[in-house]
Amino acid sequence: MSTSEYTVKGMTCGHCVSAVTEELTKLPGVSDVQVDLASGRVTVQSEAPLAEQDVVAAVDEAGYEVVTA
Amino acid sequence: MSTSEYTVKGMTCGHCVSAVTEELTKLPGVSDVQVDLASGRVTVQSEAPLAEQDVVAAVDEAGYEVVTA
Numbered sequence: 001m002s003t004s005e006y007t008v009k010g011m012t013c014g015h016c017v018s019a020v021t022e023e024l025t026k027l028p029g030v031s032d033v034q035v036d037l038a039s040g041r042v043t044v045q046s047e048a049p050l051a052e053q054d055v056v057a058a059v060d061e062a063g064y065e066v067v068t069a
Numbered sequence: 070m071s072t073s074e075y076t077v078k079g080m081t082c083g084h085c086v087s088a089v090t091e092e093l094t095k096l097p098g099v100s101d102v103q104v105d106l107a108s109g110r111v112t113v114q115s116e117a118p119l120a121e122q123d124v125v126a127a128v129d130e131a132g133y134e135v136v137t138a
Contacts, residue, residue, distance in 0.1 A: 015084030063083075
């Protein structure tokens with residue numbers, strides 16, 4: 001198992017959290033996504049380490065931006 | 070045709086706008102819903118005047134609050 005953390009910019013409500021969670025959950029091997037709306041901190045559990053570009057692309061797909069990885 | 074305006078509190082993003090629009094569009098006779106996210110101003114076009122309690126209930130269902138009607 002691998003755990004990675006990111007900070008995502010632009011999430012303002014529970015719908016934003018859902019959108020980011022949904023896109024990240026679609027990534028292969030991802031088993032859990034936790035989002036803290038107040039801080040923008042996103043924690044992803046996956047079977048193997050994730051490619052950062054895949055995470056950035058998934059967050060972008062949801063309409064938000066990874067600011068630190 | 071009837072046009073009514075409300076101010077809705079708590080909308081922070083496009084998803085919130087969509088949720089409010091969707092619930093208000095479900096009200097009988099509603100033909101158009103316009104939401105200005107920045108001001109919270111919601112304009113509803115309907116065949117006949119709407120009962121304020123129905124509008125308040127629809128906005129509540131979406132997870133937000135009508136502050137002025």
